[in-house]
Amino acid sequence: xxxxxxxxxxxxxxxxxxxxxxxxxxxxxxxxxxxxxxxxxxxxxxxxxxxxxxxxxxxxxxxxxxxxxxxxxxxxxxxxxxxxxxxxxxxxxxxxxxxxxxxxxxxxxx
Amino acid sequence: xxxxxxxxxxxxxxxxxxxxxxxxxxxxxxxxxxxxxxxxxxxxxxxxxxxxxxxxxxxxxxxxxxxxxxxxxxxxxxxxxxxxxxxxxxxxxxxxxxxxxxxxxxxxxxxxx
Numbered sequence: 001x002x003x004x005x006x007x008x009x010x011x012x013x014x015x016x017x018x019x020x021x022x023x024x025x026x027x028x029x030x031x032x033x034x035x036x037x038x039x040x041x042x043x044x045x046x047x048x049x050x051x052x053x054x055x056x057x058x059x060x061x062x063x064x065x066x067x068x069x070x071x072x073x074x075x076x077x078x079x080x081x082x083x084x085x086x087x088x089x090x091x092x093x094x095x096x097x098x099x100x101x102x103x104x105x106x107x108x109x110x
Numbered sequence: 111x112x113x114x115x116x117x118x119x120x121x122x123x124x125x126x127x128x129x130x131x132x133x134x135x136x137x138x139x140x141x142x143x144x145x146x147x148x149x150x151x152x153x154x155x156x157x158x159x160x161x162x163x164x165x166x167x168x169x170x171x172x173x174x175x176x177x178x179x180x181x182x183x184x185x186x187x188x189x190x191x192x193x194x195x196x197x198x199x200x201x202x203x204x205x206x207x208x209x210x211x212x213x214x215x216x217x218x219x220x221x222x223x
Contacts, residue, residue, distance in 0.1 A: 034211075036212075041198070041217060041219075042214075042216070042217065043114075043200045043202065043214025043215055043216060043217055044153065044200075044202075044212075044214050045214070046211040046212060046213075049211065087152075087153070098143070098155055098158075098212075099155070099169070100145070100152050100153035100154070100155075101152050102150070102151070102152040103152060
């Protein structure tokens with residue numbers, strides 16, 4: 001099971017682009033990379049998922065280099081409401097438990 | 111509205127008194143999971159279910175039981191709760207493979223005294 005490593009916390013000012021990097025050195029060939037967002041006392045919410053290169057949706061972009069040993073979640077022009085914990089997960093969807101880890105606590109400052 | 115519901119949302123109980131936290135989803139999802147969240151420890155998976163009558167242990171299954179008799183329901187059972195099971199519990203479901211988009215319930219805050 002691929003283990004992920006993320007920064008514990010990050011601070012940013014409103015309007016800036018925020019990049020959160022996740023390291024997953026032993027990612028397997030069949031593994032996908034998925035990011036979730038969690039606000040206090042709420043369940044996590046799916047943000048984005050990818051396998052390689054770049055994926056973009058209305059909320060974020062996910063950059064995955066060719067070796068897939070890391071990935072970067074990019075949040076454009078963050079606002080105060082983006083203050084949350086962000087989790088990076090790696091897995092192939094097989095019959096193994098998903099591991100959320102401790103995530104990255106993003107604080108957006110006015 | 112597509113959603114995962116949990117009941118109760120808040121529960122205070124005493125050590126040893128059996129309890130059940132219900133979880134239900136209306137999206138016809140095959141996969142369902144239970145997590146607990148504790149300060150500093152992140153989200154940890156308790157049990158998950160790939161389909162009806164198929165369940166398996168997650169990272170922290172001790173002290174918990176689950177059942178999956180119907181596709182939409184996945185109750186979490188604490189036969190003899192202890193104070194170390196005081197936590198915030200989340201149920202989740204997903205349409206297919208576990209690694210993909212999961213839908214989480216609103217959470218159940220359990221306190222065992």
